[in-house]
Amino acid sequence: MTRRCKCGCGEALPSASKSVTVPHKKKFHSFECMNRYAEEHLQAERDRLRQGLDCYVKRVQKQEQKKKEREARQKKAKHRDNDVSHQLKLTQDVFNRWIKLERYKELLDAGDIPQCISCSKVAKVYVLGEFCCGHLKTVGAHEELRFNTLNVEFQCNRYCNKGLSGNLSGNKNTHGYLEGLKSRRGEAEFARRMNYLERNHPNFTRDAKQLKVVRRWCAARTRQLEKELCID
Structure with missing residues (x-):
């Protein structure tokens, strides 16, 4: 079965036994293919990290809001505890x-x-x-x-x-x-x-x-x- 470049360009690659260049050994057609693949996956990784950061920020904000609401309830309860x-x-x-x-x-x-x-x-x-x-x-x-x-x-x-x-x-x-x-x-x-x-x-x-x-x-x-x- 013919091997194809991992970047998706469709270029055929030599068999593993005949691969002598670095790109061929890494299942790429050329260094340009390797760079293009790295850039695409780097952007995907950045997006994933950004989404994770956004989720983390939202979670922290939600926790802070709950903390403020809890403190407000406790303050109100303490006040009403002494409210004749x-x-x-x-x-x-x-x-x-x-x-x-x-x-x-x-x-x-x-x-x-x-x-x-x-x-x-x-x-x-x-x-x-x-x-x-x-x-x-x-x-x-x-x-x-x-x-x-x-x-x-x-x-x-x-x-x-x-x-x-x-x-x-x-x-x-x-x-x-x-x-x-x-x-x-x-x-x-x-x-x-x-x-x-x-x-x-x-x-x-x-x-x-x-x-x-x-x-x-x-x-x-x-x-x-x-x-x-x-x-x-």
């Missing part, structure tokens, strides 16, 4: 969840039907998401009673708590929060609780560290109640 308003919201959500389950279980243990304090809507464990922790004295006007357990009861969320702003006095279709509290707790307990809630309370603020303590306790109790009530 953020910690207050987190703690309020956990407290509300705990109270809702606590009051639900109290009614079950007492042999009563778990129902809304304001409209008597019956609650089932699989629709607890429709119910909430209803504050008698709003947290906006009475910050000091935000986490006071005497100020909260089991209430339906959409209709009474949100739609009727707590539904304190009731309407033609409902008896209201106050009448429900009197019926559920009894006249004496109702009077004692209202006397306590109506009095002046010292106004105070919790720092982020104190709010975390409250949240941890409420979260632990919530997990226990979820286990007892078989809630996933």
Whole structure:
């Protein structure tokens, strides 16, 4: 089989046994063919190295971007870790969840039907998401009673708590929060609780560290109640 020049020029080469010149021994027709082949492959090698460099630069830039984003998240998390308003919201959500389950279980243990304090809507464990922790004295006007357990009861969320702003006095279709509290707790307990809630309370603020303590306790109790009530 006739040998051909490696550069692709198509020139025939002598057999290996008859090749005496350097180009022929290297499977080239001439030195020009060797130079042309070297230049072509050198350019290909340059392109390959350039592509590899571009990929490396992009990879480094991506790593740097991820590092900056991670540092930004850590900085934000550290800031929010000491942000009282953020910690207050987190703690309020956990407290509300705990109270809702606590009051639900109290009614079950007492042999009563778990129902809304304001409209008597019956609650089932699989629709607890429709119910909430209803504050008698709003947290906006009475910050000091935000986490006071005497100020909260089991209430339906959409209709009474949100739609009727707590539904304190009731309407033609409902008896209201106050009448429900009197019926559920009894006249004496109702009077004692209202006397306590109506009095002046010292106004105070919790720092982020104190709010975390409250949240941890409420979260632990919530997990226990979820286990007892078989809630996933």
